[in-house]
Amino acid sequence: MTRRISEVKEKERRKILEEIIYCLIVQRFVDNHISMIPKISSTSDPAGRVDFWPNQEQKLESVHSPEAFEMILSHLSLVLGERVVGPLDTIIQISKIKLGKLYAASIMYGYFLRRVDERYQLERSMNTLPEGFGEDRVIYEEPKPEKQLWDPDSLIRIYPDDGDGGDMVDSSNEEKSYKLRSYVMYLDAETLQRYATIRSKEAISLIEKQTQALFGRPDITVTEDGSLGASNDEVVSLTFSGLTMLVLEAVAFGSFLWDTENFVESKYPFINS
Template structure:
């Protein structure tokens, strides 16, 4: 399934030009593929940041008098029902979700029985296709509602859509701190890899101050958000297996196998594999601390031992519904990118409007996206246990 954001994310690993300075002759970049402009004030350390998060409300004003729970609007009857329950009686979400999935299952079975009676009826086939699309939309909103429920359960307020005009730098002095809540979504092992993901994003700007100003296009910010969702999804998936093997004491005792390289992994439209294992330009493994890369009890070490096929499987979103949700969430936050497919089949994406934000806000967006990805894996797994829809 193709879409503007899926196509835009294909540009994730494209080379980035150097950033231009705003205040003085100083150059920097967030990471490969994310050109930006920065201006700094004093000291930033990503591994020990005390970042304040974006100030958002659990209920967002859509501008037309309606109240929204999250950037993506609920449009199906089931989604709207779940949204109402999420606002009024969130503790009923699990049982209501299961009931909606039972209804979908019954509807799907009834549809198949009717189709068996008129197998050659083209009109009925068309009706069945429409019904299947409606079920897919309902399934997406059920999954999305579960994700929102998990954010609420962790007392985390989601980011509303960014201003289309970019706007001035926002005052972060009075914003609520959600850093600990966002970090608590993950295991300590996964959190270490997310910290590495943040370090890779910041690049040489990792030592910059919290109030360093970043100017980045909506397109690049959207790609970064989508990639971080994918990374959170991957980490949750592989961490479940890692924690199980750790509990069962089946982890290999030492690192004897050859570590995978980027060449072992097929391109992914959202994920940048540079965030999994740091690579040097010639493709060899970059120097890292011995304990970090050889300790069998570290998730990073565990990931580096996975064979290419297993790693590729874990890094792939299992359902088209989840892919669609990533696209919708990203598009709802950052707008629809200007995408053009050229005659030779290549994709051209214009950067569009520029967003101005601080490292504090950028860090929050990345942590929120990683949390969204982790909750997406949980939601997808729960729904799959009640209603089969995933590809593998």
């Protein structure tokens, strides 16, 4: 009986924490005058687009540091591929489950990016960047292989800069501004993995709930050959511009999730409890 009461109290505690964190995240969107994307519903016309939300790219850009947004653009290029140079009003059709996976993965990317950017900005302000970052010219003998933070389906990867590294440091700038991407590539695999890990069960739950709020909850099935399927998956149509807004919102949500998780933890320690 005592154990049952304890489990109920723990469940209630987690629920309250999730509600507090979510409300703080939504407040961050409100403070930045960003309208969150509503639930995506299929249309009666399979070719009918669903993305009638406004373009808020500038507002979504403003919530990140310039260095972080540079990496977000790389993430977008990876998501859109060659299509990024095409017309943004081009309509594509995509599975809602695949779109939901991309949205959730982009939230995790935003969480990671805010976390590592926070460390990068702190080390830069305190002049404690790793040895070698203070030189006038940083040269790698050969490019480092890409560091993949999650499974391939997540579409989250970090690529090294092209060239000999001369663009990593602006030697004409007295303050020597260093790219966040270069800093991330400098970190070892163990540190990267730690920064890419969601710290609390509450944060993981919020990522799932936010994704399901937009795309619904799929009914996952296992076929005879052992592959996974979804009986209620649907195909929706949207433009590349709409897809871009979805990804940018998800990255912003992940960034705000890191900020608010930290804030709540400072008032009421709950991580790893």
